[in-house]
Each structure stands twice: as C-alpha cells, then as structure tokens.
Amino acid sequence: MAESAKSSASIPPVSLARRLTDVLVTASAAGAVLLVLLPLIAIFAYLVYKGIGSINWAFLTQIPKPVGESGGGMANAIGGSVYILLIASGLGVPIGIGAGIYLSEYGRNRFGNLIRFTADVLNGVPSIIVGIVAYGLVVLTQGHFSALAGGVALAIMMIPTISRTSEEMLLLVPQAIREAAYGLGVARWRTTLSITLKTASSGVITGVMLAFARVAGETAPLLFTAFGNQYWNWKLNQPTAALSLQIFNYAISPFDEWHRQAWAGALILIILIVLSISAVRMAASRGMLKGAS
C-alpha cells in the first residue's frame, strides 16, 4: 500500500511555472469574456437609458414634425417597417421553404449541391450589394423608390437562410415516418407537406424567425430601395419610411431632438428583435421535433 502510494507520488509534480501559465491563461480567457460582454451591456444600457424617456404615445402614433418643432414620432416608420417586412416575408418565406423542401427531399444530386453552394454564397453577399441589385431590378423598372423594392431586397436576404435551415430541419425527420405515410398510400407531395413538413414545423419556423430577425434591422439595402419618407405610405410603388432608415437619418443629423428620437426608435427596434429571438430560443428548447425520436 505504502509502496504504491510512493510510486504514484514519484510522478514529478507540475512545476510552478506551468501551473502559473495555466492560471494566467484561464484568467485572461475569463477577462476576454468580460471585455466582450462590456460593449453588449453598454449598448443595452444606453438604449434603455436614452430611449425610454422618449417613448410615449405621441412617438408611437404621430409622424415626424418639421425640423425645429419638437414632438412628433415615428409611427410611419414603424408601420413602414412592418409593411416592408410583410412584403419581404410574403416573397421570401414560400420560396425559401420550397427551396428547402427541394434540397432535402429531391436534392441529393449535383444540382442540389450547386444550389446549396449558391445559397451559401448568397448568404455572404454584403447587404449593400443586394440593395444595388434590387435598385436595378425594381426601382429602375418602376421608375420610383418603393416599398416593393425594399421588400424584394430583404426577401433576397431571407431566402438563403430559410432554405438552408428548412433543409436541415426536414432532414432530421426520420425516414421511417415518410415510409409509414407511403405505406398508407399517401402521395409523395401530400406526405412531404402534411407529414414531413408538419413534423419539422417548429424547426422550420425557427429558421424563418431567425431570418426575419436578421433582416428586421437591415438598413443598407433599404437606402436606395425603400428610400424613406416623412409621411405615411401604403402604396407599393412609392418611397416608404422604415424604422432603421429613420434611425440612421436622425443619428447623423445635427439636431438634439432627432438624436433623442433615434435612441427611442433604436430601443423599439431592439425590443422587436430580442422578442423574436427569445421566441425562437423557447421554441428550440422545447425540442425541434415533436413526436420524433
């Protein structure tokens, strides 16, 4: 007994220098975490601190007042953002999910790989470039900056994210479930829509929400598509205000009143985004696939 204890003790102890290095590295890694969390906390703190005082009923219901008059709000920008995002989702969600279905159910071939690759490429395209393309595609055709052009630009940004996440989620559905449906004589399209897609639905919705949250705060592709507007607009072919554009224009303006409103707008935007991400987290933690092992 004493012999064996002695032999295990004969392994040389870890030297002080090595132990010190270990402690130092651990400390600096923890330090890096703190340093990275600092701007995050600072940004949220400032948003609440500067924004909360300016959010009131007028801010949420009125359109901007001319320079020099105080008061007024961002109602048209909030409405415009919702409008543009609805157009973008209307175009982007069906195409994105359709592409995801193609990739998971029919796409185990060269053409599928090509589409997977181009989707990843599209994901990395800088948003300002998407703006240029939507400008050429819609604005030049219509002859106006417009809500539709903004919606198209954001839809282009949503499609690759939605198609890749939908594909991943659909692939998680066990093959046996599809086979069970085929065994009952259900046609393939019906199986895909009512069985496979339904089983994967919460995962697919997660992907859609993530894409939505990603484009909700986009500004660059809207600069020369939706363009912005000081008034209400619900026409597809007219310039439209958006929350992110309004924040940008107010932030770089020289007026204190507008700076105040930019902070308030930013607070509202971040609340919308954090809400949708938290919803995604909750859906994800409850299990991507209900009923499938």
Next chain:
Amino acid sequence: MNSEVVAGTRANAEPLLKSGDGAIADRTFFVAVLACGTCVLALVVLIVYELITKSQLSWHAFGLGFFFRSDWDPVNDQYGALPFVYGTLVSSILALIIAVPLAVGVAVFITEMSPRWLRGALAFTTELLAAIPSVIYGLWAIFVLVPLLRQYVQPALSTYFGWTGLFSGPPYGIGMLAAGIILAIMVIPIVSSITREVMTAVPQQQREAVLALGATRWEMIRTGVLRNARIGIVGGIILGLGRALGETMAVTMVIGNRPDISHSLFAPGYTMASVIANEFSEATGDLYLSSLVEVGLALFIVTIIVNVLAQVLVWSVTRGMPARSRG
C-alpha cells in the same frame, strides 16, 4: 414519374399506390419546389449580371487602373477607387487584430473552462451580440464610443505611441480607429461561434489522451484542441474578415467619409461599402453611377472569394461530424 424516382435517390421507399391524379399532383409539386430551388441559383446569376452590365461604362472608361487611381471627383467625372479599397482593407484588418484574440479567448472559455450552467447563458449572450442591427451599433458608436475615444483614448495613444506614426494628428474621435473598433465588436460573435464549433468537433479522446500524459488544462487546450482545430479557426477568422469587408452602416456612421489615404488611424477614411451607401442614390450622371457599381462588383468578388475560402477551411475540420458540431 420515373424522373422523380431518379431525382429522389434519397428516399428509398416510393409511394406504392398512385392514381393517375396523384402522379400529376406529385409532378406539379416537384416542379414547384424545383422552381424555388432554381430561384436561389437565379438570384446569384442575376446579381452577377446586374453588377457586370451596370459597371461596363466605368470599366471601359478607366480599365483596371480604376483601382489604382486615388482621385474621386464627381464634378470633373474622374473616378478612382484606391482610397475606398485602402479604407476597407485597413478598417477590416484593424478589426481582426482587435477581435481575434478576444474571440478565441471567449471560445476557449466557453468550450473548455466555463462551468456547465454558465455555458448556455454565455453562448446566448454572444449570439445576442450578433443580432443587434448594424445601425444600432452605429448609433451607439456615434454618441458613446466616439466621444470616449476623443476625450480619453486618442490623447493617451498619441502621447505614448505617437512615435509609431499610426496615432498622429488631431483626435476627432471619428475616423479609422473608431471604425476598426466598432467592426471588431461586430465580428467577435461570428469568429467566436465558428471557433467554438470547430473546437467542439475535436474528439474528446484527444483531450483525455493529453490530460493522461500529465498536461495542465492550458497545455491540453493548446496541444490537444487548438492545434487540431487551427485550420477551422483560420476559416472562422476569414469568415469574420468577409463580414467586416461588407459591413456598411456602422462604418459609414463613424469613419468620417473622406476619400483620403492617411497613415494615421486618427484620420477619417472611406470604405467601398460606405461610398455606395452615401452616394448611390444621389449619383447623377451615368459614369458616376457606373463607377459606384464597379466598386460594388469588386466588393462582391472579394467577399465571395473570402467566404468560399473560409467555408472550405471550416468544412475541412468539422466534416464527418456535423451533428455534434452544430448547436
């Protein structure tokens, strides 16, 4: 019907009972989802087509010299993109110099050191950092970061490191340094999440083997994990570079938007993305617009190359274990 069977090689069971009606519906469904898939391909082709056709005018006027001329003069219709290329490269590299050590540190802490209960929370928080819109980073940078730099950081830097020539000139706050810092904050989440992913992909046995040889935790991380994951980490860094190159709003709001090339990081600059953001909707004249599109085309080509390279590097580490590495 046959072509579907061929196309759907993944499904090893095909529906047995098919009325004629069902076959037509199946066919229609296949064509519909195929159209959606092709749409993705078509979008990329469309982007390339738009950028190339719209930049023809400028290409014919200036040729390759466009990227080596430093005069940007809309009044006399002379355009050279060198200041933008310079500004984009310098701000992105500065961002990476700041971001990479921090991002790798965060990834090491979360995967190897953090107690289990903290891991999820930290991962979620870094994710949150990635979800903040660029325009909000810009807003924060204008009103918080820039005054901070002007009053405290820049005077200190020029006192102690002024001899390097990098920190000379009046401290405006706004300029290359501010752009680099805000970009660093924005690319940290992406670099650290990819690093985390490739570190998780390193097999557990590697760690156990190194620990069994008597290594301390840091030695285990260095020789067992980081060394095996290094190609993937480089991939993550390059992916971060791709993000930084194309980033528009936050940079536009703090870089100063002046097409000058200056040694000093305090001086204002201009990037490829921000010149498009600022001048595109006001560009009168075909050559002006065409030059801006050519800047966009160059940015597009560079980001695509950078992103593809990064993907290949990340795949080379995580390939074979996608299920574990995702999460």
